[in-house]
Amino acid sequence: MDAFFASVEQRDNPELRGKPVAVGGSKARGVVAAASYEARKYGVHSALASKIAAQRCPHLIFVKGRFEVYKAVSRQIREIFHCYTDLVEPLSLDEAYLDVTENKISMPSASIIAKEIKQRIFEETGLTASAGVSYNKFLAKIASDMNKPDGFTLITPDKAEQLVAGLQIEKFHGIGRVTAAKMQSMGILTGADLRERTEEELVRHFGKVGRYYYRVARAQDERDVQPHRIRKSIGSERTFDADLTEEDDLLERLQHLSEEVAQDMARLQASAKTVTLKIKYFDFTLNTRSKTYLGEFSSADAIYTIARELLRTPQLPAYPVRLLGISVSSLTYQHDRLREGYQLTLEL
Structure with a gap:
């Protein structure tokens, strides 16, 4: 989007x-x-x-x-995606991969499908989207960013390697600002420069992800679209209009954050064992506090109780607070329980 x-x-x-x-x-x-x-x-x-x-x-x-509005619109857009394929991998509220190799309308052209989806999004939501079409995820992502807004870009196999070779390294999906700066210090400024490095050299400098850099420099990406990609954490945070110093004000914000996280957990049918509290002070100093339990929880009250305890442990924030955030992790999903053979209670 x-x-x-x-x-x-x-x-x-x-x-x-x-x-x-x-x-x-x-x-x-x-x-x-x-x-x-x-x-x-x-x-x-x-x-x-x-x-x-x-x-x-x-x-x-x-x-x-208005994040509830954005989430609602995102769900509306994903419903459009699923009219064409069930192989939809959301990356965020506003972005997703779709595999349309085999699609529900038996259309042999991915370009026609992408243009039709763009048109339906505009007609049903009043918003524009940009689409990238190619034969792997890396190239499709690169293509989607090339002609925004309201863009459409197709990268065909015969053009892929040449395009990647001329791409600035900071434009590579999966290469962040810090990594890009390190590559630039090594003289790697473009895809062509990256392609000159051996896989062993990239692994030595960047770890296992170096293998990914080696492949995408050659326009290769074997990752499948994963429609059931598991989220490892669920969270919400807020920056306040004025720094907070009073405990009651902090607790009130924690209550709201706990309710937002619990709503997302309910939508995803998830429970958690770990709560992490994020505190950013007036001077941008960041502090995080976590606690893990043996049992699982999913209610707003449980999240709030743990977050409140973390706020007070080892002591209440000593400086004005500009941001609070709550996230939960060590997640278990309902569909995992079903696969593992959990016994369910039947209500008549």
Whole structure:
């Protein structure tokens, strides 16, 4: 999806259309969660500190995020995907891989399917999407980012290696900012430079992921689309408009976060054994505290009780708090229980 959160806000509020919009944060504090394309022209992007975003674009409009709305729209879009294939691997609320080799409409052209999906998304949600089509996941991902917004890019086998060779290393999916900087310090600036390195050399410098770098430099990626990719954690966090110092205020925010996490767990039919509390102070110092239990839990009350204990252990935060986050891990899913032969209680 194109600038998903910001596009939803512009769709629902006509006064925001055509204007630079940032979802999340405020002119004084916080972090941008998403930026409209009008804002991106000024160098505003996700994960940018709101204060810097406001400096780059003084007329930037900050909008509070509505994550329940974004989740609902995401589910609506995924329903469209499943009209064509059940091999759908979501990466986030606004992105997914689809394997349409065998599809429900018996269409031999992946390009036609992608264009039809784009059209249906626009007709049913009023939002634009960009599609990338190719013969593996790496290339499809690269293609999807090439002509945004409302883009469509096809990478055919005869063009793949040449395209990858000319790609800047920071544009490679799976190579983050830190790794890109390390590669650049080694003289690896493009896909062609990466291809010159041996697999052994890349593994020596980057570990096991070096094998992935070696393959994608040659436009190779054997990963399947995984429709049931298991999430290892579920979480929610908030940056506050003003730093919090009072215990009651902190506990109130923890209650809301616990309810959001519990709702996601219920939707995914998951239970957990570990809770992690994330605390970011006024000076951006980060502190995390975790606790693991033998038994499983999934209710908001249980999550809140554990998070409250973590907040107070070893002591209440000694400095003003700008962000709180709760995540749960050591997850078990209902479908796993069924496969393992758990005995279920039958209610008449």
